[in-house]
Amino acid sequence: MLQIQHLNKRYGDRPVLQDLNLSIHAGEIYGLLGPNGAGKTTTINIICNLLQADSGVVKVGGRTVSEVTKKLIGVAPQENLLYRSLTCAENLNFFAQIYGLSRTQRRQQVQDCLEAVNLSDRANSPAETLSGGMQRRLSMAIALVHRPKLVILDEPTTGLDIEARYEIWELIRQLKGQGITVLLTTHLLDEAERLCQRIGILKGGQLMAEGTLEELQQSIPAKEVVVVQTDQEEEAIARARESGFTPRRYGSDLAFWLPESLELKEILDRFAGIPLESVSRYPVKLEHIYLEITQPERNQEFFVPEEIPDPWVV
Numbered sequence: 457m458l459q460i461q462h463l464n465k466r467y468g469d470r471p472v473l474q475d476l477n478l479s480i481h482a483g484e485i486y487g488l489l490g491p492n493g494a495g496k497t498t499t500i501n502i503i504c505n506l507l508q509a510d511s512g513v514v515k516v517g518g519r520t521v522s523e524v525t526k527k528l529i530g531v532a533p534q535e536n537l538l539y540r541s542l543t544c545a546e547n548l549n550f551f552a553q554i555y556g557l558s559r560t561q562r563r564q565q566v567q568d569c570l571e572a573v574n575l576s577d578r579a580n581s582p583a584e585t586l587s588g589g590m591q592r593r594l595s596m597a598i599a600l601v602h603r604p605k606l607v608i609l610d611e612p613t614t615g616l617d618i619e620a621r622y623e624i625w626e627l628i629r630q631l632k633g634q635g636i637t638v639l640l641t642t643h644l645l646d647e648a649e650r651l652c653q654r655i656g657i658l659k660g661g662q663l664m665a666e667g668t669l670e671e672l673q674q675s676i677p678a679k680e681v682v683v684v685q686t687d688q689e690e691e692a693i694a695r696a697r698e699s700g701f702t703p704r705r706y707g708s709d710l711a712f713w714l715p716e717s718l719e720l721k722e723i724l725d726r727f728a729g730i731p732l733e734s735v736s737r738y739p740v741k742l743e744h745i746y747l748e749i750t751q752p753e754r755n756q757e758f759f760v761p762e763e764i765p766d767p768w769v770v
Contacts, residue, residue, distance in 0.1 A: 457482040457606055457637040458503065463512030465498055465661075472498045473661040476512070482605075485628065485638040487648035490658030491750050496641050500608055504529055517605055527555060530599035534611040536591055540584035544575055544594055547583055548601050555602035569597040573627060589620025596627060607631060608639045613647060625651060645742045655742070657749050664749045673740045676748055677702065678713030681740060682723060685733040686710070692730050699726040706747065
């Protein structure tokens with residue numbers, strides 16, 4: 457559904473996208489992750505034909521991006537672009553008219569889209585009277601009003617409470633069920649874990665890693681992550697290295713990658729003689745992979761002279 461080949465973009469002397477290659481299959485939910493400044497917004501703007509790339513090819517539905525492909529794409533931006541004084545139905549009708557739908561088509565699509573996002577009972581309510589979650593759902597309805605094949609959701613649940621977040625997640629799953637392709641950007645890594653079939657991680661305009669969650673988990677030498685609290689960290693690190701554990705720092709937490717899953721007793725035996733205040737075990741999560749890719753410098757304290765971290769290869 458979406459193909460990006462050798463995409464490059466610079467702002468002055470600063471490269472924003474560097475030979476970006478990306479392919480999103482029809483009907484999948486693809487998560488595009490990365491820190492601020494990684495190139496996500498620039499990529500979206502080029503896909504939507506709002507920004508010209510310096511070089512490279514972007515195709516939507518097999519067509520090179522142009523004014524024509526805009527009709528294949530629906531966008532729900534992070535910023536609230538609703539007309540606050542207009543009702544929900546009027547907002548939808550306005551954007552449907554921009555996309556060239558006939559009066560009959562607009563009437564039907566307004567009704568269908570309000571129903572799809574569970575806002576039929578608020579059709580005549582001004583957008584400014586809606587809660588944050590409802591406004592985000594209305595933005596999604598607007599993105600769907602012209603029946604696009606590709607929907608881009610830019611941080612759709614940022615700032616929402618957990619109940620509203622679950623509602624948005626269910627709507628996104630419904631889009632996939634309808635065969636609509638979804639490009640999702642988010643800083644909420646658990647959101648990407650829950651929703652996305654594949655995930656790409658951008659850093660400095662380059663795609664540093666891509667794959668299913670299971671494939672990404674296999675990219676680091678860990679089957680499990682153990683977090684320990686102790687006032688003898690140096691001794692714990694030395695003992696862990698003897699067992700083949702890889703030390704890592706997550707915030708102030710001292711953690712270890714375990715190359716194999718062990719019983720709790722086996723883990724404690726490896727630290728025998730070292731007082732541990734607590735031991736917590738976790739499966740390898742997307743956050744561990746993401747931090748390793750985007751912030752490798754956080755673990756420089758653990759690198760030894762002969763230890764050279766493997767480069768990330770897409």
